[in-house]
Amino acid sequence: MTEALPTPEDTVARLYAELRRMAAGFEFRPSERLNESRLALRLGASRTPLREALNRLVAEGFLDFRSGQGFFCRALSPEGIFHLYEARAAIECAALGTAIDQAEEAAIADLAAYLDRTEGAYIRSTDPVELLEMDESFHVRLCALAGNPEFDGILANINGRIRYVRSIDLKQMRASGAVGERLSAHRRVLQALVARDRAAATGALRAHIEKRRDQATEAVRLAFADIYAPKGELE
Amino acid sequence: MTEALPTPEDTVARLYAELRRMAAGFEFRPSERLNESRLALRLGASRTPLREALNRLVAEGFLDFRSGQGFFCRALSPEGIFHLYEARAAIECAALGTAIDQAEEAAIADLAAYLDRTEGAYIRSTDPVELLEMDESFHVRLCALAGNPEFDGILANINGRIRYVRSIDLKQMRASGAVGERLSAHRRVLQALVARDRAAATGALRAHIEKRRDQATEAVRLAFADIYAPKGELE
DNA sequence: GTGCAACGATCTGTATACAGAGAGCGGGAC
DNA sequence: GTCCCGCTCTCTGTATACAGATCGTTGCAC
Structure with missing residues (x-):
């Protein structure tokens, strides 16, 4: 497989x-x-x-x-993860800006259809990998609307390097029942894109990614505390 | 990189x-x-x-x-160059936005000093390579103010891949006596950065890069015409 | 003259061999 | 018990060998 x-x-x-x-x-x-x-x-x-x-x-x-x-x-550090998410926000927001100017209606409709199609699975899924793939896929498809393969390549690289902490973040969201929050953030971005409202769309996307950035960075920071603090409980 | x-x-x-x-x-x-x-x-x-x-x-x-x-x-095409410049604008503008929020005064002063220091050489230089290095260096230093090595790495990669057409663009500017225009664009960005005026700074930077993007893309397009219809009015 | 096919030279893709550097370990001095 | 030195063994870095694929070319058929 x-x-x-x-x-x-x-x-x-x-x-x-x-x-x-x-x-x-x-x-x-x-x-x-x-x-x-x-x-x-x-x-x-x-x-x-x-x-x-x-x-x-x-x-x-x-x-x-x-x-x-x-x-x-590669090393794993809160700063490194922060920087990766910051770069991700830069690329995705830029791509979204281009998409708002240039994406075809049909391509936007495809993305909306994708979101509708996966909505059920997104909320109900208990498979962390499936959840991760769906989240990543929405953002990748959004980025692709800009029609710039450089954006796609950079995002694919970043996605690979944050995959691990992203999956941790998703697990924590699922545990706290906050998956719907992410889904609604995606929908908010999409609606602004449909309306070709650049400020609303990039603002919503940036806020979404920066929230994930802070959560993911914090998760790594806590893991660091676990690694470097406790001589006690190991083994 | x-x-x-x-x-x-x-x-x-x-x-x-x-x-x-x-x-x-x-x-x-x-x-x-x-x-x-x-x-x-x-x-x-x-x-x-x-x-x-x-x-x-x-x-x-x-x-x-x-x-x-x-x-x-790698292939060389107008579309490819356009996409690279578009990605460059995305990264540099994002870095500038971060720098406006977070860069130390001293670091900004260093960049201003660099611009002052190279101003004379910039206008008088007849060495295309030196001109290219100075142009690239200003943008790299600007990007570094954000303190995000991901931005630096992506920009270094793009800089390498546009180096050839950028040098052509610079030669054409020099030939038409427009080097001062570029210099003043750099200075405008810097002044807005000093004033921590995000809209003015990113606007000026984006306009500058998009102008270079269009010139560089056009230069490649013309070269393409030369390559694919080289025999004048033949056939 | 044009298109196709088979041949041959060339080049790529991978395994293996080997030299030198590096890391880990044990022993000894204090 | 701790630190340092030196040894050994392992691992990396590079060259080379060789099998199989590819591309250009030549010759032939039409």
Whole structure:
């Protein structure tokens, strides 16, 4: 189920997709060093294509590289997450601004249909992954209305790098019964877009993302406290 | 990205820096296929580290990769350039907005000092490369005031990919004696920043970048006409 | 002259080998 | 018990070898 999309024979692409998924979900712990030989063995390839895939992930900010020491998982910090959400707000709001000027009515209608279609699942879903995909997908589709592949690429990169904390944020929202809040934020943005009301649309989108930014940053901050404070309860 | 210092001995970093420079300046022609063996020989390394560097540049959008066919220089099109400038405006304006809220007075003063310091060279310079570096540097410093490394990284990437057309644009401005216009645009942005006037600052910056966007896009469009109808009134 | 097909040279994709650097561990001094 | 030194073993960084795919070219049919 997870291994289908990259063409049957393309080792580097396969490794890249697999490693990106692992890195996005912090299956490597923050700042952990990666053992190339073990990883290559586990993924069924040699170190040569593995390192090519790893280099791509370094360029995309999923991994770090230190000469002579190899590849490391990226660090996880409240500041880093804050900056990623801030960049995300910048890109999404800019894309929305362009979309308000230029998106076709039909494309906007498609997005509205998507929101209607997923509304039920959004509220009732108990699957965190499904929830995450739906949230991400709404924002990706919104961004795509601008018709600028640069926006899409930057957003896809950021989405991968915040995926882990976003899923934590979503779990917390679900636990506190606040999923509807997110959904209504999406709907508010969409309505302003339909009305071609730039100030209302970008304002609503920015407020939504900044709220998620603060929640996600706080969640990481608390996790940090857990990691660095308690010598006591471990094991 | 403005890469980390290429330490004396780090083959991949050296190759990456060299290839990035070459790709940025379109020393490979648009859509040209790269011959790995020849390139490795020319750069004094083997294909293994070369391909690692090439993979990083693919991830950054400087090169394309097609499985089974190898690496290609990115295409050059008016639409592509338009999208890059549009993304640049989004990032720089967002960074400026953050800077207006949060930048220290001292940091803003540094930028003002930089502008004063380079003003003379800016107007008198006959070296296109120097002109390009100064223009780019002003915008990079402005962006850095936001204190968000994500903004800096995205801008560095875009700067590399528009470097070629930007230098053409600068040459044309110099030829038409319009360099002062650009300088005054920078100064207008700075003054609004000093006054912490968000609307004026982002408005001025956006207008400046969008003007450059249109000029650069048009320059590429004309070059396209030259390429695809090169024989004058033939046929 | 044009289109197609098969051949050959070239190039890519991956595995493997090996040298040198780095990290971890044990032992010794204090 | 703690710190430091040196050793060893592992891992990284790069070169090279080789299999399979690709592209250009030549020759043939029409």
